[in-house]
Amino acid sequence: MAPGARPVATDSVSELIKKCQKAASSKQYNVALDIANTAVQAFERDRSVSLQTRVTLLDLRTALHIRIEAYDQASKDAKMMIRLDRADGRGYIRCGQIERRKGNRTMAVTFYEHGIKHVAASDQYSQLIAKELAAVKDELRVMTLLSKAKDPMTTLPLEVVEIILSNVPYKQHVQMLRVCKAWNRLLCSMSPLTDTLAFPDAKRPVTPKMLHTALKRLREPRRISSRHVTAASSEILARHLQFWHRLPELQHLEIDDKWIPISDLPLSRYGLRSIIFGAETAISFDLVPAILKDCPNLEIAQFKHVTGSRRGETYLDRKSLQLQSENLQVLNIDVHAPMVVEFEHTMLFSGLPSLKSLSCMGLSCFEGSVATKTVDLRHMKQLEKLELERCTMPLIMLPPSLRKLRFTEIIFEEDSLQSSRLALPRRPRPEYTQLENLESLVVYDCPVYPMFIQYPAKTTAPGRLEEFIISTSEDAVPIYRVLFHTGWSRGFKRVHVKGGCVEDIDHEMFLEHCPALEELCLDSAKITGVFITGLLRANPPKLRKITLKNCEQVSSDVVPWAKPRGVEVRLIRGGQELRGRRVRYWD
Template identity: 25%
Template sequence: MARTMSAEEYQALGKRYYKHKEYEKAVTAFTDGIECTLSPSVNLFDNRAATYEKIGDLKSAVRDGRDMIRIDKKDIRGYLRTGNVLQKMNKPDAAIGIYKYGIKNVPVDNKHFKLLQGMLDKLTRQLAPPKAVDPFTVLPVELIEMVISYLSFKNMVNCTRVSKAWKKYLINRPNLWTDLDLSHATKPVGNKFVQYAIRRSQYMMTRATIHRFSNTDVLRNLATSCKGLSDLEFLSGMLMSDSICEITMCAVNLKKLVYNIDVSLDTVTQILRYRPTLAHVEFTSINSANLQAQWKVPMPNLQTLYLKATIKPTLCAINLNPRALLSQTPDLKSLNLTNWAGGHNHADLDFASLPLTHLTLQNSEVSAFPLLPETLTHLSLHPWIQLPLPTTAVQNLNALSDVSWQNALKSHLPNLTHLTLSHFSDLTPEFLSTLLEKCENEAGTVTHIETLDSTPVSNLSHFSLAHSLPHIETSPAAFLSSSTSRILTRHLRSLDLSTMPVTDEGIDLITTHLPSLQTINLTSSRITGAGVKTLVDKMPHLSSLAVDFCRHITSPDAINYAKRQGVSVSWKLAEQMGGRRVRYG
């Protein structure tokens, strides 16, 4: 039968039938309206679904509800209609799925969004076990505090929003508020929130991580009122130098300070001068130029120090004054100096009198190899100007070379396990052997370290020669094969020879002498795909391999082979001028 009316007219007709409770005729009218147009509206399906409900055809009603969702996922009516009918069909789990899908797709600013959320919450509560109880009401206080302590500060704050009972319980537990951690903040933190957190701890906060918060008055109050504050870390913020100093001075028991925001060299020296309780200090963005650090007072408690200038020594004349610094820190155990100049006394850096276990000099001014303490376990040296090392023990061949050789000979390093030498030239096995195996005593006698007082010697577990140049007559592989026994050991787990001309012949030597390696970095080397397969086949413990920018690896076959064997491989090809960057694997 030909349809002579429009969809709107059929819809109006169906509504009249519905109003007079002629549901069968209403269904027919709505169906004619849907079938007479290529793009039926959500309203038509909604009207027909409501009519199907009246005549008890719930399956057809659900089908129309799903069609409503298919036509417009942002229209809330399809979810409400479908969920309601599914509840009538005693399918609450399916209804919950529809409501959740709606919350995912319907804009939050929809005026009926709260209705959808309410339907979901109501049905969820109905499906909850009848004997469900609030764990906070039955578990011991000690157990609850232990469970909450495993949550991040952000998640604990979220728990206060679960219910009024939870909020009341949590805000009255001072032990849970002793660590103020704002590191997960995604927007500026309000002043009142921090003030409330301080009061909830009953002024017993011991740690604070500041991020997206810069109110000086509140931070001063934190440092002043919380007498037990020992750890303070700034991840971001806009604080003046005077404010930084004042906040730090107010924290009378502060032991750890980490500052990742721009700060002046003068502020750094003032803080270290007037806060003698500090044991761990990190300043990662010191921006002063054309200054010399003044270390005027002893820092007897300082054990860890990390100072990083924002620009390298080539661009400014920032003088760290290392001699004065080392003389004022007698108990220093970890030192990291990045992008610093050393003034006129940098040629003979002497760390031997300090109990250092970790020493890192990164892009800093080093004109001769330093004198090192026997307590060292981790050593990383990267001069900002490539440093030539002596190839032999010939005296007075060059003043700085002589200093380097003597310092290497006098450095007693039986505990060293991690060694990184980067940006050195003319490095020879003889120099490395002198550094790691030999030692000169007070009488000037040279002997092997293991014979000194029967000292047990640690083998290296990490060794790196990245961005260094072996002596012109020594290939990297030959360098390793003739190197010290403290490197050529089954204890070595990590090897970094990036940017060095390692070839497939060198791979054979690596697999022969270092069979227990787990991590290898051969970035920008001359290794081929065959070398990659050799490493994978002959090194059963290999788990990570970096071969980025190795232009002799011309296909992904070897990379895919390594991945199939369970090795994590990093392989990127350099971007060519005028072409596209191509990556495989």
């Protein structure tokens, strides 16, 4: 064919390949590329062209694209070679060659490694791929040795550095101070080291030297956490908390040691939004309302070790006490046993309208006629979480916003439960709150089930309640069965029942009334393997896990029997998990 002549469409693919090679050897790359394009169109029409010929033609066109530096088109052809025949090494070689020319040696290594994986060791191109891979790795090694490392702290814009460091924990900031002097200077001038004092997860007690070093970095303290400190360090920190002129900016204070005297701290001088006194920090109950009053901006208040005013005191009469805070959202009061604080049912919580979470331990409402007592929390329009433990409570009127409700070791003195024993006149049944937003309900180790929960369960439409945990006695069996016949049970996903009220026949109740059940835990239930087999043979659609604790009559054979049915059964007795080896239950 004369120079510059165009290919004839009627030529065979083999003839076109020869003409293309001849034009390429004469450095007529554009003519050769036209011939290669015609050949590709020809073999797309003619399916009889062998796979080897197709790969050869694409390899030739890829080489031409590389010659004219059309790397994107070359990359498409090279990848098409790999898709046509993964065992042919030419596609991997061309892809690696293109990436090296583009300066992307890391991607070239990836293609060569894929080639070694898919091309047979006996293939003629296997050794060439290995040779090219070694060459690229040597190039990368040399580039790494000769390149000058750049400090990201000085290379990146300061705004980007601040965004990155804001996602790094405080402890890692302290560790990064040792990297170099430049990092030390930069980190010591930025948050959180300039506004936070903390020693999270300290493996040894914080000494005065460690404390002084951290105090020197503080410029505008906003967060102070005192944990794992020695007596000497606590004394130093207490002096700073009392007399430091920079503390008006302090927003978060956490103290969990027994050395710092809380009553001596000028909390009213701080701009606190969060205050946490841990289990090691004893605080008098009378200080709680004073702290809430002195810190009007407080949003979180947790008192995890509340005591009396005098040592050894076990009873406090605070019926005239009222907690007041317009902005408080989270309140936790843990009165440690054996002390009990008695409060007036209409007073204690009436001044907390913005509360979202309330957790109390050791509060009791004894005095007065049962028929006249009601703890009304309906003014807390935003309350989502209520947890009470080791308390004596009358009727509680709950707000409809509740999502999580937990009662542990509560004695409920409701007139509907006690009037027959005390010979008191019954009052008209109150309008119980419809808890349509409730997601988690726990009633654990309570002698009786509260009526202000039982009646809403009967009348409230099936809602969001997914978690239900209850411990029952033999006297509470009727109430337990009634609860599982209410609309609430239709949404149960996680159920935990403690007590001997569950029997073998109750598997029908779970199947009928708990269609969304995913996890079931039974503790001390009077069941046998019949309960498990009856439950699983019905193929409940969502059940995935069953935990049996101290169920003595259940054989360990149910564990391997349930596994092929897609349900994990855990059998725990005496703190040890049992695994059966034999299967006795056949379908």
